[in-house]
Structure formats: structure tokens, C-alpha cells
Amino acid sequence: MKKNIIILSTLLFSVLAFSQVGVNTPTPKATFDITAKASRGTAITAEGLLVPRVDRQRAQSMTGVVTSTLIYVDSVTTGTQTGTAAQIDAVGYYYFNGTSWVKLIAAAPASVNIYNNNGTLTDNRTVQQAGNTLAFTSTATTGTNHFSVDGSTFSVDAVNNRVGMGTTAPQNRLDLGSTAGSSATDVNGKKLAVYNNATGSSFYGLGVHSNTLQIHAASTATAAPGMVLTNTGRVGIGDPAPVANFDLVGNTFGIKNSTGSGSWDNLWFNVTAQGATINASGAESGMQFRVGKNTAGTYGDSQTLTTVATMMPDGNMGIGNTTPGERLSVVDGGNANQYSGIAAFEANNRTQGVGIGWAGIQSIGTNGSVALNLNAKGSGNIIMQTQSTGNVGIGTASPNANALLDLTSTTRGFLPPRMTTAQRDAITTRPAGLMVYNSSTARLEYFNGTAWVAF
Structure with a gap:
């Protein structure tokens, strides 16, 4: 009794002297200052501050609670998580925020977190990295889905360094899943967007449908691709x-010399209702066709090209001639055969035909003797006819077999060369039989080998 009176006297003195209360101290440093009797050493007497201990039912039953009131809930087997006790879900310290009891210290150990326990976010969360990095590392050696968002929405295969979207088992560095569009216009076929506007009506990117890779540029959600590559190449x-291996739908296909060449220095192919055309502009020296063979490399590397044909702006065509002066100019490149080295026309069985060279016209083919015919169109007169026997008919398709030259006509005669005596005698070489x-x-007259003799 005497001890309690001394303590009470001390408290009263402290309150009167300093308007502060001290427990185990005559000089409180705060409005209420509790000092341990033994703050050091091995004393076994318990020390501390005990706040009111209640169960959940008692806590939610309190009325008129002042904000900042502190309690310790020692049981949650009574009462319910409703009203002011809506957040009392475990044993622990709670303070009153004016509306409900708020957990101050969780009863669960501090090691419970998202790394070793599942949980549910109760509100939006933001991670402020500042200048720090945020990294996820894995030592997994099996499996394919080591980090994911909403299942297959986003999945990371840390073993094989793969990322999947639409799949939890990505097969490539970036795998957009195995779904594809059912048709060229199916919106589900548009797989990878490089750009799209807010309404989804300007899609630039890649898609897939029916074993076909799509390339889109400014496509609407249900638009067909502008370019495709099939699995057949x-x-x-x-x-x-x-x-076809290359199928172009449109009326123009062009090749330009440079991006700034405008409407000149280019080659383009037109297909219109009037027909197809090949157009070359900036071809003042003609459009040339060149061929060659590789000794190494591809597409022109280490090649020796030969111009085999040239089309000039004035309409002239040259074969073996880059500067044709006629509508068709053919030049024998090797001088190999003066009779058939320029052009050849043969039957399908290659047995007979005609060759044209710089020295004349010659029959060609496997047959030793073939006819060389100059025929008039339709039922007109035959101008000249040769036979395999070596005789020539003019005006007849069947020259007399005994005549080397058979001239046939009922309206015209044979006209030999006409000249004066002086002109006749000027002929220096006069073979016997020469007629004028x-x-x-x-x-x-004819020359008999010695003199001219008149008929």
C-alpha cells in the first residue's frame, strides 16, 4: 500500500510539475513516458505495454470509438468481416481510422510475400524503379512456361530463350501461337502489327491463313492482304x-533506274482492255537483250554478256547488230557459213529447209537434194521453181526434166541481153555459147569460141 502511494505521489508530482506523466521515471520526456525498470542486464521480470485485448466480435460491437484507438484482436473465431471489422481477418494489432479497424501489424511472419505465397491485389500497384533495374532470373532446366501473364496471353520459356503470345509452349524466339485466319479477310489472321490506328482500320503488319503468309499495308480489320507468300513458293x-510462282494483279508492273527518275529511265509492263504492252522510256540507245553464262557468282557476277538483239526507238530491230539501220538487220556473228549462218527455216523433222547467209540462200537439212521454191500467193503465177533434179522452171511448177531451164508462158517471151556491137566487143571474157x-x-548472136555468129 505504501509503495502504491509513493508511485501515485510521483505521478501527481510529475503531472503538476510538467503536465507530463512518467512511469518509472521522475522526468518524463513525453506526455506519457514509460521507462523500463531494467533496460539492460539479465533480469527476468516482464516489461512492456499491454493494450486492450478483445476478440473480433467485441471490436465490431464497439461504438463511439475515437480515431487512432489501438487494440489487439486475439481471436477471429467470433464475429464477421463486416462493418468496422471488414479488415479484421487475422490476429494482430489494429487501429481505428475513423471508419473501420485497420491492421497495424500482421500476425503472419514477415517472410510471407508474393515469392512464397499466392495472393490477390486489393488495389492498383505501381513499382517505381527510379534508376534501378527489375530483373527476373530462372535456373529452370525443364518446362516451357516459366513466367506468364494470364495463361497463354504472354509466356516466357526461360530454358530455350523463347517468348510466346497465344501459346505457353513457344517454338521460336517469338511465337504468336498456332491460330490462323480461316480466310484472307479473317481478322484473326492478322498476327503481328507494326502499326495500327486507334480504330483498327489501318493495319500494317503480317498475318497468316491457309498456309499463306500475308503482308498488309493500311488494311482494315477484314481487308485482304496486299501481298502473300504461299507454302508452295x-x-x-x-x-x-x-x-503462278509470281502472280501480279493490276495493270502496270514497272522497274525504275532510281527513285527520282520520274517518268523516264524505266521499263514497265501494261495490261489493259486493249491488250498487253512492254514500254521502255529513256532508251535512246535502244532496248537490248543480253545473254551470257556464269563462271562464278550469281546475277551478273563474273559474267560476259553478249547483246543478241536490239530494238531501237525508230522501230528498227537488230539481231547481232546494236545499231540497225533497217527495220530488220541481221548480222552473222561468226562468219561460219556464208549461206546459212544468219537465218534458217526448217521442217519439224529437220530433213529439209532453207538457210540464208551473207553470200546467198542455200537448202539445208539431212536430205541431199531439196526443192527451192519461190511461189506466188494463192493461185497466182509461179515466179520460179527448182526441182531436186537440178532443173529450174520459170512460169511452171513442173519444168521439163530434159531442160536445165524451162521458161513457160503463153503471153511473154524470152528477152536476152541487148547491146550495140561496141558494147558486145567490150566483153573481155567470152565463153562459147554466150548469147546477146x-x-x-x-x-x-552467139559466140562460138572464136567469133560472133548471127542466127
Whole structure:
């Protein structure tokens, strides 16, 4: 009793002297200052501050609670998580915030966190990295889904360094899943967007459908791709289902010398309702066709090219001639055959035909003797006909077999060369049998090997 009176007297003195209360200290440093009896050493007497201990039912039953009131909930087997006790879910310290009891210290150990326990976010969270890095590392040696967001929405295969979107088992560095569009216009086929506007009506990127890779540029959600590559190696431009190795749908295909060449120095192919055309501009020296063979490399590397044909702006065409002066100029490049080295025309069985060279026209083929015919169109007169026997017919398709030259006509005659006596005698080489008409004597004459003799 005496001890309690001394303590009470000390408290009263402290309150009166300093308006502060001290426990175990005559000089409190705060409004209420509790000092341990033995702050050091091995004393076994318990020390500390005990706040009111209540169960959850008692806590939620309190009324008129002042903000900042502190309690210790020692049981949650009573009461419910409703009203002011909505956040009392475990044993621990709680303070009143004016509306409800708020947990001050969790009863669970501090090691419980998202790394060793599942949980649910109760609000939005933001991680402020500042100048620090945020890294996830894995030592997994098996499996394919080591970090994911909402299942297959985003998945990381840390073993094989792969990322999947739409799959939890990515097969490539970036795998967008195995789904594909059912048609060229299916919105589900648009897989990878490089750019798209807010309404989704200007899609630039890649898509896939029916074993076909799509390339889109400013496509709407249900638009067909501008270019495709099929699994059979076919490329389509303007055609989502190409039927050729390169299938271009449109009326113009062009090749320019440079981006700034404008409407000149280019080659383009036009297909219109009037027909197809090949157009070359800036070809003042002609459009040339060159061929060659590689000794090494590809696409022109280490090649010796030969110009085999040239088309000039004035309409002239040259074969073996880069500067043709005629509508068709053919030049024998090797002088190998003066009769058939320039052009050849043969039957399908290659047995007979005609060759044209710089020295003349010659029959060609495997047959030793073939006819060389100059025929008039339709039922017109035959101008000249040769036979395999070596005789020539003019005006007849069947020259007399006994005549080397058979001239046939019912309206015209044979006209030999006409000249004066002086012109006749100027012939220096006169073989026997040479025939002329002497206009000076008005006689038909022939040379008998010694002199001219008149018929």
C-alpha cells in the first residue's frame, strides 16, 4: 500500500510539475513516458505495454470509438468481416481510422510475400524503379512456361530463350501461337502489327491463313492482304491466292533506274482492255537483250554478256547488230557459213529447209537434194521453181526434166541481153555459147569460141 502511494505521489508530482506523466521515471520526456525498470542486464521480470485485448466480435460491437484507438484482436473465431471489422481477418494489432479497424501489424511472419505465397491485389500497384533495374532470373532446366501473364496471353520459356503470345509452349524466339485466319479477310489472321490506328482500320503488319503468309499495308480489320507468300513458293501481289510462282494483279508492273527518275529511265509492263504492252522510256540507245553464262557468282557476277538483239526507238530491230539501220538487220556473228549462218527455216523433222547467209540462200537439212521454191500467193503465177533434179522452171511448177531451164508462158517471151556491137566487143571474157541481141545489126548472136555468129 505504501509503495502504491509513493508511485501515485510521483505521478501527481510529475503531472503538476510538467503536465507530463512518467512511469518509472521522475522526468518524463513525453506526455506519457514509460521507462523500463531494467533496460539492460539479465533480469527476468516482464516489461512492456499491454493494450486492450478483445476478440473480433467485441471490436465490431464497439461504438463511439475515437480515431487512432489501438487494440489487439486475439481471436477471429467470433464475429464477421463486416462493418468496422471488414479488415479484421487475422490476429494482430489494429487501429481505428475513423471508419473501420485497420491492421497495424500482421500476425503472419514477415517472410510471407508474393515469392512464397499466392495472393490477390486489393488495389492498383505501381513499382517505381527510379534508376534501378527489375530483373527476373530462372535456373529452370525443364518446362516451357516459366513466367506468364494470364495463361497463354504472354509466356516466357526461360530454358530455350523463347517468348510466346497465344501459346505457353513457344517454338521460336517469338511465337504468336498456332491460330490462323480461316480466310484472307479473317481478322484473326492478322498476327503481328507494326502499326495500327486507334480504330483498327489501318493495319500494317503480317498475318497468316491457309498456309499463306500475308503482308498488309493500311488494311482494315477484314481487308485482304496486299501481298502473300504461299507454302508452295508462290508470290501474289494484289492476289491472295496466286496460281503462278509470281502472280501480279493490276495493270502496270514497272522497274525504275532510281527513285527520282520520274517518268523516264524505266521499263514497265501494261495490261489493259486493249491488250498487253512492254514500254521502255529513256532508251535512246535502244532496248537490248543480253545473254551470257556464269563462271562464278550469281546475277551478273563474273559474267560476259553478249547483246543478241536490239530494238531501237525508230522501230528498227537488230539481231547481232546494236545499231540497225533497217527495220530488220541481221548480222552473222561468226562468219561460219556464208549461206546459212544468219537465218534458217526448217521442217519439224529437220530433213529439209532453207538457210540464208551473207553470200546467198542455200537448202539445208539431212536430205541431199531439196526443192527451192519461190511461189506466188494463192493461185497466182509461179515466179520460179527448182526441182531436186537440178532443173529450174520459170512460169511452171513442173519444168521439163530434159531442160536445165524451162521458161513457160503463153503471153511473154524470152528477152536476152541487148547491146550495140561496141558494147558486145567490150566483153573481155567470152565463153562459147554466150548469147546477146546486137542492136546495131538487129540480130541475135552467139559466140562460138572464136567469133560472133548471127542466127
